[in-house]
Amino acid sequence: MNKKVTIKDVAEAAGVCKATVSYVLNDRKDQKISEETKKKVWQVVNMLGYRPNAFAQNMRTAVARQMVGVYLPSDLNALERAMCLDFLEELIAVAREEDANIVLLPSVPERVNTADAIVTFFLTREQFFALGESNFIPILSVDCRIDDALFFEIAPDYAALRAQADAHFQAPYRYVCIPPRDETLKKEIEGAFENVTFVRGVSDLASIPEGNCFVTQTVLFEALSGRKDVFCADGIERRTAERAAACIRLALSHEPCKQHIFKVS
Structure with missing residues (x-):
């Protein structure tokens, strides 16, 4: 049986006293605590899976109603918006099957208090980390290369997709897609296919x-x-969407996971 994480464990890992951890968790405005210290405490809390007793009781009663926030760019054009809605519809369907709720988050990267985890879609790397700087709940990236073991990331397996297309056409073809906003992923597309139209x-x-x-x-x-x-x-x-749901389950379980990058085809 796993040892229960205590406030003492959090304090030791964060290099602060137990009182400081308590002040941070309770958002005590009357205590002068630096933003760096607050960030460190929340990172350790999330990493160790620490839950105060009252919060743990609430989580046990609400486990079937976990809230997943979805963060999309605010400046989508009509085609991009339709693409995002296709993914969002599938994510909502998967969440419904798992008794979870989906909430669309504001477009400004700020602290989210209404969700247990966040799924981001179609962001740049800079936008992702701006959101990550403000939040200490699990955040996963879809269609953006993060290359950070703290976060799950999901992206198409372009090599496998090319193999499907090669087998289908057995003749020259072009890959037509709405380009991701992440430059690394865009270069992967250009490297995987001989002929690409964005x-x-x-x-x-x-x-076309x-x-x-x-x-x-x-x-x-x-x-x-x-x-x-x-x-x-x-x-x-x-x-x-199914892979995103699986990653959320892993993140919220706080179980060790060696794999953080997943490819979908």
């Missing part, structure tokens, strides 16, 4: 050349439904 808005759809097209985003498959030369590796949004 569709940044609705106006770009009409300029004739010929075989491979897509992985439902919104593009629907937009190009009038063409006979389009192949879609459908179900990516669903499998990504």
